[in-house]
Amino acid sequence: MxxxxxxxxxxxxxxxxxxxxxxxxxxxxxxxxxxxxxxxxxxxTPQNIVEAGIKALKDGHHGYSASNGILELRESVCEYYSNQGINVDPGQVLITPGAKAIIFYTLLMFGQPDAEIIVPNPGFIAYKSMVDYTGAKIISLPHQMQNNFSFDAEELLSLITPKTRLIIFNSPGNPTGGVVRENEFKKLVKGLENYPNLYILSDEIYERIIFNNQKHISLLSYPEIKDQVILLNGWSKTYSMTGWRLGYGIYPKKIFSFAEKLAINCHSCVSNVSQYAGIEALRGSQxxxxxxxxxxxxxxxxxxxxxxxxxxxxxxxxxxxxxxxxxxxxxxxxxxxxxxxxxxxxxxxxxxxxxxxxxxxxxxxxxxxxxxxxxxxxxxxxxxxxxxx
Ligand SMILES: Cc1ncc(COP(=O)(O)O)c(C=O)c1O
Known part of the structure; x- marks a missing residue:
C-alpha cells in the first residue's frame, strides 16, 4: 500500500x-x-419520464453536453424554485450524476486539515466519509430521538468556532426521517447573521417526501443567508430515478465556478438521456x-x-x-x-x-x-x- x-x-x-x-x-x-x-x-420511474429519455436518444443527443448541465434543465430547476417564491439563476445550478456528487465536490471545496465541519449525528454516511477524507475535523450536531431527530439551533450556534468552514443540514433526514422545525431554522438564520462567511450545505433531497400535512421549508427561502447556502437536491428519490444518476446543487454565485471546475475535471457532464428525462420530470405531471x-x-x-x-x-x-x-x-x-x-x-x-x-x-x-x-x-x-x- x-x-x-x-x-x-x-x-x-x-x-x-x-x-x-x-x-x-x-x-x-x-x-x-x-x-x-x-x-x-x-x-x-413514471412512463412519461422514461419516454423523454428514449426520445433524447432518438433525437440524436449522443454527445457531451455543457459541463454544468443543459440550459433547459437548469431553467426547469429555476422554475421549480420560482414557483415557491425563491429566485435562482440558471448560472447557479450545477447538474451532476446523482446528488451525491454535490456532497463530494462541496467537501473538496471546504474540507482541509485545519477546518471544522458541522455534521448531523446520526447522519448520511457520505458526509462523514468525505469530511474524514479531506482531513477536516467533524463536529457532531446531535439529532436525538427526544428532539424528534431535529437539532437545537442554540446548540448548533454554540458549536461554531473561527475554524468552522461549513455546516451540513439534512431535512427531512436520512437515516431518521426527522424534519427540522421552522422555529429552529428561524433561530438559526438569526444567529448566522454573525457569520457572513460561513457556508451551509443544505441537503434537501427528501423535501417532497414529507408527511402529516407539513410543508418543507428550503433554507434558500431565507434571503438573509441566500449567499451562504449551497442547496443539494435531485431526482433520485422524488421521481424514483436512483439509477438514472441525476442531481443538482445550487451554489452562491461567488463560488459556483469552483464547483464547476471540479465537475469538469471529474464527470465532464451528465448523460443527455437523464437530463432530458429530468426536464420532463420537473415540468410534467406530478x-x-x-x-x-x-x-x-x-x-x-x-x-x-x-x-x-x-x-x-x-x-x-x-x-x-x-x-x-x-x-x-x-x-x-x-x-x-x-x-x-x-x-x-x-x-x-x-x-x-x-x-x-x-x-x-x-x-x-x-x-x-x-x-x-x-x-x-x-x-x-x-x-x-x-x-x-
Ligand atoms: C441524505 C441523502 N443525500 C444525498 C443522497 C444522494 O442521492 P443520489 O442518489 O441523487 O446521489 C442520498 C441518497 O441516498 C441521501 O440519502
Whole structure:
C-alpha cells in the first residue's frame, strides 16, 4: 500500500451498499431476503419520464453536453424554485450524476486539515466519509430521538468556532426521517447573521417526501443567508430515478465556478438521456409524486404503530423521507450485531444505526421503500428475533 495518499485510509464507505451486496448473495443462495436496507423507492420511474429519455436518444443527443448541465434543465430547476417564491439563476445550478456528487465536490471545496465541519449525528454516511477524507475535523450536531431527530439551533450556534468552514443540514433526514422545525431554522438564520462567511450545505433531497400535512421549508427561502447556502437536491428519490444518476446543487454565485471546475475535471457532464428525462420530470405531471408520498405515509403509519407494539422497541413517527429509526434493545447487543443477526438469521436487511454516527448506536434504520406485505412479514421477523434467546 506504499505510495497511496494517506487520505485514502480515512475515507469510509456506505454500509447500506455493503448490506445490499450481502442481501444479494443470500438471495442467490436461494433465501427469500426482504430488503429494508437500501434507500431507493420501490416504484418504476413514471412512463412519461422514461419516454423523454428514449426520445433524447432518438433525437440524436449522443454527445457531451455543457459541463454544468443543459440550459433547459437548469431553467426547469429555476422554475421549480420560482414557483415557491425563491429566485435562482440558471448560472447557479450545477447538474451532476446523482446528488451525491454535490456532497463530494462541496467537501473538496471546504474540507482541509485545519477546518471544522458541522455534521448531523446520526447522519448520511457520505458526509462523514468525505469530511474524514479531506482531513477536516467533524463536529457532531446531535439529532436525538427526544428532539424528534431535529437539532437545537442554540446548540448548533454554540458549536461554531473561527475554524468552522461549513455546516451540513439534512431535512427531512436520512437515516431518521426527522424534519427540522421552522422555529429552529428561524433561530438559526438569526444567529448566522454573525457569520457572513460561513457556508451551509443544505441537503434537501427528501423535501417532497414529507408527511402529516407539513410543508418543507428550503433554507434558500431565507434571503438573509441566500449567499451562504449551497442547496443539494435531485431526482433520485422524488421521481424514483436512483439509477438514472441525476442531481443538482445550487451554489452562491461567488463560488459556483469552483464547483464547476471540479465537475469538469471529474464527470465532464451528465448523460443527455437523464437530463432530458429530468426536464420532463420537473415540468410534467406530478401525480406520481403525490401518489408515492401517500403510499409511503400509509406504510410509515403501519410500521410506527406495529413497531411500538413490540417490547424493547421505541419508534417515533418521522416527519419525512422513507425511513423509520427505531430504538431496539436485545441483551446488550450492539446495533451492528442486531442488524447482522436480522440479516443472517432472518434474512431481513436493515442498516445499523451506529453506521450513521455515534448517536445512532442502539437504533436500526428500516427503509419502507418496500411493499406492504414485506413490511408485514418484517414485523413478524423482528418479533421472532427479539423473542429468541
Ligand atoms: C441524505 C441523502 N443525500 C444525498 C443522497 C444522494 O442521492 P443520489 O442518489 O441523487 O446521489 C442520498 C441518497 O441516498 C441521501 O440519502
Amino acid at each position: 506504499d505510495g497511496l495518499n494517506k487520505s485514502m485510509f480515512q475515507i469510509g464507505s456506505d454500509t447500506a451498499f455493503a448490506v445490499l451486496s450481502r442481501s444479494n448473495e443470500l438471495s442467490q443462495l436461494g433465501n427469500e431476503v426482504i430488503n429494508l436496507g437500501i434507500g431507493q423507492p420501490d416504484f418504476n 401525480l406520481f409524486v403525490t401518489n408515492m408520498v401517500k403510499e409511503f405515509e400509509d406504510r410509515k403509519n403501519f410500521l410506527v404503530e406495529e413497531l411500538n407494539k413490540i417490547k424493547n422497541i421505541e419508534c417515533i413517527d418521522p416527519g419525512g423521507a422513507f425511513y423509520v429509526f427505531p430504538k431496539i434493545t436485545k441483551k446488550g447487543l450492539s446495533s451492528k450485531q442486531i442488524s447482522n443477526d436480522l440479516l443472517e438469521k432472518k434474512f431481513l436487511a436493515t442498516v445499523p444505526g451506529s453506521s450513521f454516527g455515534t448517536l445512532g448506536e442502539g437504533f436500526i434504520r428500516l427503509s419502507y421503500a418496500n411493499k406492504m406485505h414485506n413490511l408485514e412479514k418484517s414485523i413478524l421477523l423482528i418479533k421472532d428475533y427479539l423473542n429468541e434467546n
